[in-house]
Amino acid sequence: MLPGIGPVNAIAVLFPIVYTLEVPAATVMILFAGIYYGSQYGNSISSILLNVPGTSAAAVTTIDGYAMAKQGLGGKALAMSAIASFIGGTISIFFLALFAPKLAELAINFGPAEYTVLMVFAFIALSSFSQGSLLKAIISAFLGLAIAAIGIDSTTGVSRLTFGMMELYDGIDFIVVVIGFFAVSEILIMLGQKESDQSKMQPLTSLWITFKEMTGSLATSLRSCVSGFLIGVLPGAGGTIASFIAYATEKKLLRPNQFGSGDIRGVAAPESANNSASVGSFIPLLILGVPGSETTAVMLGGLISFGIKPGPLLLETSPDVFWGLAASMFIGNLFLIILNLPLVGLFAKILQTPRWILMPLITMLCVVGAYTINGSEFDVLLILIFGLIGYFLRRADFPLAPLILGVVLGDLIETNFRRAMIYSGGDVIIFFESNICLTLWILAAVSLLAPTLINSIQKKIHS
């Protein structure tokens, strides 16, 4: 909800706490999932009232949401955002429960070669959908792989790149990397920014929506939910693309409309789509171990830290994680609408928290979080080093999501690659032999081309 403090920062700051407390993995995933999809709605508050989207997924909501707020209809826009989020989130949970087991059955035949190609596909998909240059995204992913290789090699037990430092023998904890690259670099960036202009904030008006407005937006919410879910399932795509496409589709479908100047359906479409996409993104995350965004990449790292290996066998080995998560999403969505409508005024007030309270609090949680992982001051220094590197990478337009994916999947991709090479006697043809591998290569090629197509859709919206 607070601009700049997205779900990834919230998870990064909270992760060390739950890790140290040894909370069960299913509970942790429920907590993180709650933060993830809750933030999809939370972002709409700052988008609608302040014209400042908390994340890129909420950017489309500002178009009609803020326009409505300026007309004194901010309450209606927020209520519609909550209702559309609820519709999108709830229906997509049923899709999740329906399609995930089917995909797991399909993916059960994966061997080391297939896993390696799957992870290559994940890197390509996440890199090509990242904002900016593809080359920079791939460099970013390899930087992540470089960080992941530090420490004891899991296959041979040989220490690598530790330079005799005992603190590096266990490798660099992914939580330290996440806190550094996301949270600390964000603090450094915020130090150079002026406080957002609170005078722009529009007053909160009545949340009451008429029956006509409700029924008029229902079809929009349902259509956007379906398209959002399908886009969310694609690794790398995520809420931003889902909300843009839903908005563009509705703008084209609904004639006449007032999209762009305060149409309530212009709020319903992106909100339903991005909530649905956030649920959809759990399918590749849990069933294939392929995250679709930086937040789900961090969640994947969390699962691995808790000894849970996401993949086709997850439904058999840890059904509590999968089904617990699905059930919690339904309950979470219900609470989202029950709590958000009456408490929206309070949330709007939180937006006005001065930065001199908020930022020291976040700095404290980062430092404490890093320290509590191993009880070591070395990790506090590491978050600072990664924070500075992250700051310069962000200034130079290098996306950070592929880097985190590199850190999270580094060990897995290396192990599977080496295993596959041992099986094949050093012949790389193993990565092109099976139908699964070929399909994944084709999907990787498609995901390389997809951003060009999506960019043209976005240009159409803006024009």
Next chain:
Amino acid sequence: MKSWGEGGADRLSALIILGFSLAYGYAGKFIQVGFYNGDIGPHHWIYMVASVMVLLGFGLVLRPTQHEFETEVWEDWRKRLPLVGVIIIYSVFLPYTGFLGAMIAMMIVVAKLFGANWKQAILCSVILSLLCLLLFDHLLGISLGRGLWLK
């Protein structure tokens, strides 16, 4: 930081990445492979990652995007450097002063950097640090560093 011209910022980033990749690959030479003598050893992965990064780095040198660094404002670094310094000082002094002393000192500086006056900075730091200590150390049983006198 001055402007490096169109694509110049990317070339600079690429050169840093090239330097890092070469150093990374060179460091792989010192891995004690031990008894392992197979085709794909622990050092080969390092070479592979370094080689690809070198190629990508060259790619960025040759085909930079239009990106230029926004001009860095020295005034902003006058705020960032104290933050960097205070985190280093925190990690150095934590074993001696313990959590409360080190954290309150750090938080006062951070709050001041974000525009608080002295009264606000001290109040915010003391209250948040005490709440944090209460939550982690007393309620959750997670030690945050006790300092020399409490060991």
